[in-house]
Structures are given as structure tokens and as C-alpha cells.
Amino acid sequence: MDHPKRSAAAAPSLPDDALVEILSRVPAKSLCRFKCVSRAWRDLIADRLRCNRLPQTLEGFFYVFDGDDETQGGSSDAGGVSPDRAVHGRFINTLGKPSPLASFSFLGKVPGIEEFGLLRSCNGLLLFGHRRAGDSYDSLGYIVCNPATEQWVAVPSSGWGPDYNDESEDSDSDTETSCTFTYLVFDPAASSHFQLVQFWVDDTSRVEAVHTYSSETGVWCERLSTWGDDFVAFFAGSAFVGGMLHFSNTSYFGWEIDQELIVAVDGEGGICRVISGPQKLCDVAFVGQSQGRLHYMNQHGDSTGDMTGLSIWVLQDYDTEEWVLKHSVTFMQLFRRMSCRVQYDYSVIAIHPDRNLIFFFQHWNLELKSYDMDSEEVCTLHTLGVCPHNILPYVPYFAESSALAGKH
Numbered sequence: 001m002d003h004p005k006r007s008a009a010a011a012p013s014l015p016d017d018a019l020v021e022i023l024s025r026v027p028a029k030s031l032c033r034f035k036c037v038s039r040a041w042r043d044l045i046a047d048r049l050r051c052n053r054l055p056q057t058l059e060g061f062f063y064v065f066d067g068d069d070e071t072q073g074g075s076s077d078a079g080g081v082s083p084d085r086a087v088h089g090r091f092i093n094t095l096g097k098p099s100p101l102a103s104f105s106f107l108g109k110v111p112g113i114e115e116f117g118l119l120r121s122c123n124g125l126l127l128f129g130h131r132r133a134g135d136s137y138d139s140l141g142y143i144v145c146n147p148a149t150e151q152w153v154a155v156p157s158s159g160w161g162p163d164y165n166d167e168s169e170d171s172d173s174d175t176e177t178s179c180t181f182t183y184l185v186f187d188p189a190a191s192s193h194f195q196l197v198q199f200w201v202d203d204t205s206r207v208e209a210v211h212t213y214s215s216e217t218g219v220w221c222e223r224l225s226t227w228g229d230d231f232v233a234f235f236a237g238s239a240f241v242g243g244m245l246h247f248s249n250t251s252y253f254g255w256e257i258d259q260e261l262i263v264a265v266d267g268e269g270g271i272c273r274v275i276s277g278p279q280k281l282c283d284v285a286f287v288g289q290s291q292g293r294l295h296y297m298n299q300h301g302d303s304t305g306d307m308t309g310l311s312i313w314v315l316q317d318y319d320t321e322e323w324v325l326k327h328s329v330t331f332m333q334l335f336r337r338m339s340c341r342v343q344y345d346y347s348v349i350a351i352h353p354d355r356n357l358i359f360f361f362q363h364w365n366l367e368l369k370s371y372d373m374d375s376e377e378v379c380t381l382h383t384l385g386v387c388p389h390n391i392l393p394y395v396p397y398f399a400e401s402s403a404l405a406g407k408h
Contacts, residue, residue, distance in 0.1 A: 138180075308339055
């Protein structure tokens with residue numbers, strides 16, 4: 001009688017296409033494990049011609065920098081990088097090592113490119129602000145590209161400039177729009193087209209106007225703003241869940257804080273839902289998405305008012321707005337300091353889409369770090385050596401899109 005192992009080895013293997021069809025139905029986290037089954041499985045999963053059929057997960061982070069600039073809280077559209085440095089912007093994988101997986105060096109060969117800065121990422125696409133040399137805003141508009149396919153498309157300017165001021169007779173605002181925050185919306189499961197949502201914000205972080213762009217129509221539209229006088233914590237990031245962007249928002253009653261909220265915004269810039277925060281008063285640090293659920297991180301402090309740690313909440317039930325405290329960690333454990341302040345001492349870069357893993361940028365020594373909520377292990381992934389304008393998580397998308405017409 002044959003040995004069981006010999007019989008299994010003698011069994012015919014599945015055709016590659018059939019195996020890819022099976023693997024396309026498993027979560028990205030499981031797909032990473034299946035690379036260890038055999039060399040043939042590893043090569044099949046890594047095959048660029050079949051990647052567009054397989055689920056993808058976080059591969060690493062893009063960052064670009066300018067030697068004369070400091071990190072800007074909230075990553076507004078202001079501030080740029082020179083073409084050479086932007087073209088050679090760096091990519092590091094989740095192990096903290098440089099990786100050739102993704103690059104946007106091809107943009108440097110596109111005619112008409114002057115200066116651009118890396119602004120956002122969403123489901124495999126990257127958003128760049130494009131400006132004339134010496135300008136402090138995106139005077140030439142934007143560029144949306146897919147590093148995996150090297151496709152790109154130029155988006156015209158929305159019309160905002162540093163001298164913009166609403167002087168219409170209907171305006172009763174005493175403030176001027178001081179900057180913009182532009183977000184990329186791309187859901188490949190719903191459409192091959194992308195949208196941009198741009199918030200025109202005054203110097204108190206209150207939204208003055210909302211403009212949107214659709215790659216399907218190719219035009220910018222001004223939308224009715226219903227944000228009122230609430231403070232939007234753009235520095236805390238955003239979460240793309242259920243086809244909508246989610247932001248942290250602080251509502252006021254008179255001059256006092258009334259409640260911390262999460263505001264869901266669609267690709268048309270409209271507020272679709274307002275969700276109560278996990279606590280009435282929270283010192284928000286980050287809003288993100290992991291394992292299909294909205295996550296909220298806030299700083300907590302001691303009796304003296306110093307911030308001593310982070311609380312990580314998960315929206316367990318979106319419909320009933322049920323928040324659950326998922327984890328809590330001290331800054332001593334994370335950074336070897338008793339007290340820290342978000343934006344000044346550290347920034348939360350991302351939460352892993354498929355794991356209980358948080359990524360931080362430690363400002364005083366320019367380190368990219370990770371924290372595993374399951375093992376409570378802190379790892380230093382990479383020392384950047386420069387102060388970046390932005391660090392963006394990257395999940396590759398290997399399918400070509402008709403919305404991105406250009407290709408070098």
C-alpha cells in the first residue's frame with residue numbers, strides 16, 4: 001500500500017486559473033499565509049498578470065519630503081516638493097525595508113510636470129497636488145495615478161487660490177478661506193471612476209465651502225455646505241468605509257464643546273450621516289478603517305491633564321452606533337515617554353486594514369513604528385532621516401482603469 005504522503009504528492013494539481021479563482025475568494029490576510037505553502041503557490045500569488053484578480057492588503061508606505069519644510073498637521077494641499085525629490089519619493093514596505101513594488105518615478109517623464117506634492121491615497125490610487133514652481137498652492141490642479149499600472153490622469157484646478165475671499169452679498173462670514181483639504185474617493189467594487197472632495201477651510205478649521213470633481217464628468221462643482229460652525233479634525237485622518245469618507249467633527253453649543261461626532265461624507269460632498277463618538281468629550285488622535293469597521297483613537301490623560309496614552313475604539317455596529325473599547329496603551333509603552341501630544345510628538349499614520357496593527361511616526365527622531373495590539377509589541381520599522389510632508393499607506397490595485405487615460 002502506498003504511503004499517504006506519496007499518494008497526496010501523486011495527486012494531480014489544479015490548473016493555475018482554477019487555483020487563482022479559488023484564492024480570489026479568500027481574505028487578503030489568508031492569501032499572505034498561502035505564499036508559504038510552496039514555491040509554486042508563492043510565485044502564482046505574486047504573478048503580476050493575475051494580481052488584479054486576487055485580494056490585496058497593505059504593502060507599505062509612500063513618503064516624499066522637502067528639505068526646507070516641516071511636516072504640516074492635517075496634510076492640507078499647501079506646501080510642495082521639488083520635481084526631483086518627488087520623483088524619487090520613497091516607498092518602504094511593512095517590514096521597514098525599501099521595496100521596488102511600487103514607484104511613481106514615471107511621472108517625472110510626463111511633459112508639463114513642474115512641482116507636485118503627495119496628498120492622499122485610496123484603494124491603490126494616489127493623489128498629487130500639482131503647481132507652478134514657487135507657488136504655495138495647487139495652481140495647476142491635481143494628478144491621480146496608479147503606481148502599479150503606471151496609469152495617470154491630470155485634474156484641473158478647482159479655482160481656489162490664496163487670494164480667494166467670498167465677497168458676495170449673501171455672505172455673512174467674517175473669515176477668509178485660508179487653505180483646502182482635498183480627498184480622493186475610489187471604490188473599484190462600485191465604479192472604475194474616482195471623485196475628489198475638496199473642503200475650503202478658514203483659519204479655525206471650519207468648512208467654508210465644498211467642491212467636488214468626478215472623473216466621469218471631468219468638471220468641478222460647488223456644493224451646498226451644511227457644516228455650520230463645527231470644527232473638523234482634518235489632522236486626524238479619514239476613514240473610507242461603505243463608500244463614504246468619515247471625519248472626526250467637534251460640535252459646539254455656544255462657545256463650549258457639545259459633543260464629538262463622526263461625519264460621513266459621500267463623493268458628492270454631502271453629509272450622509274452623523275455618528276456620535278465613543279465618548280461625549282474625546283481628544284481625537286486618528287480615524288481609520290480596519291477589517292471593515294470604523295476605528296477611532298483618542299488620547300486619554302491623568303489627573304493633571306497630561307496626555308498619557310491612547311484608547312482604540314471600534315464601531316461594532318454601524319446601524320446602532322455601538323462603540324466598543326478595543327484596546328488601550330500608554331505612551332510610555334509606545335514611545336518611552338510619560339506624556340505625548342498628537343501632531344507635535346507623534347502622528348498616527350494608519351491602522352492595518354486586515355490586522356490589529358497601528359503605525360506611528362515619531363517626530364523627535366523621525367522613526368516609523370508599529371504597535372501590535374494582540375502581542376503588545378512595539379517595533380521600529382524605519383528611520384526616515386528627513387521630515388516628510390506626508391506618509392501614506394499603500395494597498396496596490398493592479399487592474400487598469402479607463403478613468404486613468406495616460407500611461408507612460
